[in-house]
Amino acid sequence: NAGVTQTPKFQVLKTGQSMTLQCAQDMNHNSMYWYRQDPGMGLRLIYYSASEGTTDKGEVPNGYNVSRLNKREFSLRLESAAPSQTSVYFCASSESAVGYTFGSGTRLTVV
Amino acid sequence: RKEVEQDPGPFNVPEGATVAFNCTYSNSASQSFFWYRQDCRKEPKLLMSVYSSGNEDGRFTAQLNRASQYISLLIRDSKLSDSATYLCVVNKWGAGNMLTFGGGTRLMVKP
Numbered sequence: 175n176a177g178v179t180q181t182p183k184f185q186v187l188k189t190g191q192s193m194t195l196q197c198a199q200d201m202n203h204n205s206m207y208w209y210r211q212d213p214g215m216g217l218r219l220i221y222y223s224a225s226e227g228t229t230d231k232g233e234v235p236n237g238y239n240v241s242r243l244n245k246r247e248f249s250l251r252l253e254s255a256a257p258s259q260t261s262v263y264f265c266a267s268s269e270s271a272v273g274y275t276f277g278s279g280t281r282l283t284v285v
Numbered sequence: 286r287k288e289v290e291q292d293p294g295p296f297n298v299p300e301g302a303t304v305a306f307n308c309t310y311s312n313s314a315s316q317s318f319f320w321y322r323q324d325c326r327k328e329p330k331l332l333m334s335v336y337s338s339g340n341e342d343g344r345f346t347a348q349l350n351r352a353s354q355y356i357s358l359l360i361r362d363s364k365l366s367d368s369a370t371y372l373c374v375v376n377k378w379g380a381g382n383m384l385t386f387g388g389g390t391r392l393m394v395k396p
Binding site: 207232264268270276277 | 334381
């Protein structure tokens with residue numbers, strides 16, 4: 175049972191480059207989320223999708239876009255990467271507030 | 286002020302010690318509470334939910350004080366394998382399945 179799969183695991187970008195982080199879950203969950211984690215800041219919600227076809231901004235959406243491609247997949251796009259977006263990104267899915275399942279994370283460095 | 290505040294630590298304790306972590310939350314509309322565990326360079330995983338009456342899971346005891354907006358986690362007979370970061374997490378009324386994470390408290394259990 176794969177759970178939540180994120181790709182890539184590591185990425186180095188130059189300032190201004192774009193990239194898409196992929197996330198897929200096989201648990202048939204309705205809700206999916208993208209978080210970033212920075213030292214001392216905890217996990218902060220970037221965007222979420224309560225159900226297929228809907229997306230909403232979280233706490234720190236600036237500089238990001240998302241696509242809920244279908245029930246399984248929720249991608250995060252950086253259109254023009256900035257050094258401030260250097261972080262660890264986690265995708266998660268859930269059917270309720272209890273029992274989030276997280277992916278293993280993407281470590282992104284923007285130089 | 287952060288919605289969920291934790292002492293970042295680190296808490297350095299010897300094996301077999303009892304250690305307690307505290308967490309305060311600012312939004313009185315919070316309805317559900319959790320402790321997550323995050324190992325170094327890994328994704329967060331649910332440790333336990335926190336119920337109003339307090340609850341225990343083996344060596345772990347979680348308590349909630351709604352009047353003081355305070356959550357605690359007690360670990361008895363600490364093991365080396367308990368070394369991790371413990372995240373305090375809340376879910377607010379009206380927030381659907383969205384969770385707000387504290388910055389985490391780092392625990393290091395020494396031989």
